[in-house]
Amino acid sequence: MYPQRTGLILWVSDLKQTKQLEKFGTIHYVSKRMHYVVLYVNADKADEATKTIQKYPFVKKIERSFRNEIKTEYNSNVPDKANLYT
Known part of the structure; x- marks a missing residue:
């Protein structure tokens, strides 16, 4: 079925090079104001991707x-109060 995915939040100094991150997974969001990228990668390869990305x-x-x-x-352990109002 679908592989298990995990999210990585990458704080970057320059947004122009974020295109290089597409080879590791799916870029979900890029914040231009706060300079971060949300990247989804396969869970089994997340550690390898983290080590490689950190070198950039x-x-x-x-x-x-x-x-x-x-x-x-x-x-919900709270009793339903809808019965009280009828």
Whole structure:
């Protein structure tokens, strides 16, 4: 099916060279004002991509996105108050 993807937030000094990052994965967003790039890569190759990208001179810092680890299934233990108003 689909490969597991993970997000990398790349803080860059120059936005002109962000085209070079397309060979590592999919560029999702480029912030012109804050100078960062959101890049999605395959999870199994994320460590290799991080080491290679860090060598570029225009990359200041790399952060890993924790979006995959956030719980998105919620349960409500609060009783439903809709019955009180009928």
